[in-house]
Amino acid sequence: MNNGSVVPPGDRVLDLFRGVRLTPTQRRIAHCLVQQGPAVAYLSAAEVAELAGVSQPSVTRFAMALGHDGYPALRRHLRELTAAPRGGRPNPDNELQQAVRAEIENLDRLADQFADRDRVAAAGRVLAASHPLPVLGLRAAAPLAAYFAYFAAKVLPDVRVLDDGGSLLTDRIEQAAEAGATALLALVLPRYPREALDALREARTAGLTVVTITDSPVSPAGEHADVVLPAAVGAQLVFDLHTAPMTLAMVLLQAICDAAPVQTQRRLEAFEASAARRQLFLG
Incomplete structure (x- = not known):
């Protein structure tokens, strides 16, 4: 910091x-x-x-x-x-100000991590090469997985969100591997759903390289991941704040784009042409 x-x-x-x-x-x-x-x-x-x-x-x-x-x-x-x-x-701040300032500190520490870009760049190359790319996020991490996947789908041909647990989750991981997936991105946040950790084990059994965004280098998810990218979670309010993990997810998506610049540009141009033709946006 x-x-x-x-x-x-x-x-x-x-x-x-x-x-x-x-x-x-x-x-x-x-x-x-x-x-x-x-x-x-x-x-x-x-x-x-x-x-x-x-x-x-x-x-x-x-x-x-x-x-x-x-x-x-x-x-x-x-x-x-x-x-x-x-x-x-x-501390003169009230509890709401303290929660926001704590998130600013979490982002400061995340920024310090990127002084060495090699780790996130390497993770981006691994994920960019996976077709399809399964993205796992259960419970609290499900909205973050969907947010990442929404934008990732603009530059990758096949992004599959895995946000439901149960017996079908392993089926979907195995189906992704059979379809050609070589890696899985997992977002595992407190309170660390048991099903998420089980899914990481299944992904590795299926031969996938597991890249995990989690809250700490010593998170339980680290035991079942090939690459761990930590971003602290704010715990000052009744429910956790995920500002830093969301930022890390989008930095990782940037690394994916950087790993395949020609494909990224081509797919973005195709999307913009389609959006203009269909008049999707007002501005």
């Missing part, structure tokens, strides 16, 4: 795991620590193990994987990270 504001404790904890290769069990522990907020610095190893659903030795190994002698050393570090800054002034 580059606006000089105070980094929230949860984000300072999350920074501990950036660039560290974590096993699926360690991802569960890391996700648990991030979700606990400032209280994480006062949890025992046994409490962390219970919350994450892992063994206590796993928590110790996790601490050592982060470069600490054991969990007590990691907890001391967590207390330093989550301590309130001294001399801080009361």
Whole structure:
């Protein structure tokens, strides 16, 4: 983040795991620590193990994987990270202003991620080469999947939105693979529908490369994805704000367009000609 504001404790904890290769069990522990907020610095190893659903030795190994002698050393570090800054002034903003400013901070952090464009560019090439391109989004992520697919359909020949769970979901993934799909874009947001994670496993079983937009590098969806693109979700209001994930989805679509510029231009021109002929728009 580059606006000089105070980094929230949860984000300072999350920074501990950036660039560290974590096993699926360690991802569960890391996700648990991030979700606990400032209280994480006062949890025992046994409490962390219970919350994450892992063994206590796993928590110790996790601490050592982060470069600490054991969990007590990691907890001391967590207390330093989550301590309130001294001399801080009361926040004059009301809760609505705070929610919006938190989204601005989420976008700032997302912008910082794009200092290195290689990761999103590579994901764009993978998705651009998939015909058809299935786009998965269940429950809270369904509107975002539909939004992405609406625009993606203007530059890709066959975009298939998978926004319903149930037994037919696996059928549709397998049908996409049989029709020539090589990749799947998944949008998996809190509270992480179990069906969405099951679908990611099915997609990989079908031989698809899974690119996932989710809220955190340690999201449970990361265990079942080949490429994880994180964008924080705002949690200050009754229901989550998805400003950063939506922005990331459209940046990824830009990367898809950049990966196939000739096809993109041809299809956009064809759409504009059709729209003009049918007088679709007033302006």
